[in-house]
């Protein structure tokens with residue numbers, strides 16, 4: 425269980441999160457929706473230890489991790505896939521994957537097993553193992569970024585806007601990947617998305633945030649009827665909302 429409890433954060437003089445609380449159960453997919461600048465990326469950064477808390481706490485598996493540095497949180501089972509993928513372009517796909525478990529420094533045999541597991545889960549990465557990261561398409565780079573994070577064998581993935589800028593069939597591939605993570609591997613996901621249709625289609629529960637606070641929360645069915653969500657996305661990402669059946 426990941427529990428974000430009444431957190432306050434700021435960047436410089438600006439308050440970012442105010443009294444924000446979110447709970448995500450083991451293996452649960454929890455989506456965070458909100459407009460540009462609502463505080464979604466900063467929330468994942470706070471969970472990962474990249475943005476300090478002014479007050480409140482982050483509890484993971486019953487342990488207060490608020491004071492731990494990012495690699496310690498990674499070792500306990502959290503892994504972060506940042507906005508914009510940030511794969512290493514001049515490194516090969518295989519080297520990118522190896523970097524994902526670098527912090528934990530596993531024995532060579534474990535590293536080989538994990539690589540093998542990633543190649544089975546994402547066959548395109550096996551095909552492209554020796555290719556430079558920069559030569560992959562946007563969708564392939566997103567798969568690589570997710571696989572790299574999975575190399576640390578996490579319990580929970582913090583995934584920031586994985587569908588951003590992808591072609592529709594790759595958005596569907598991201599959708600399937602997130603579902604499979606939960607169903608086949610019991611990896612929980614805290615998913616930040618601007619594609620409301622995708623978020624509502626994959627999530628078990630959804631939070632809508634605005635100016636660093638929770639505005640609404642509920643199941644995708646409940647949020648699908650929310651006037652606040654409609655107001656936020658109407659005209660802006662109307663088409664993806666209709667894609668929820670995909």
Ligand SMILES: Nc1ncnc2c1ncn2[C@@H]1O[C@H](COP(=O)(O)OP(=O)(O)OP(=O)(O)O)[C@@H](O)[C@H]1O
Pocket residue numbers: 435436438440458459460461462463464465466467507618
């Ligand atoms: N490095 C920074 N310096 C100053 N302000 C920042 C910085 N990073 C974020 N902010 C501010 O913090 C607030 C929350 O930003 P954040 O990136 O978390 O939003 P977001 O919900 O992820 O937005 P987007 O949908 O555009 O990715 C915004 O008002 C933003 O301008």
Ligand SMILES: [Mg+2]
Pocket residue numbers: 464465466507
């Ligand atoms: Mg963001």
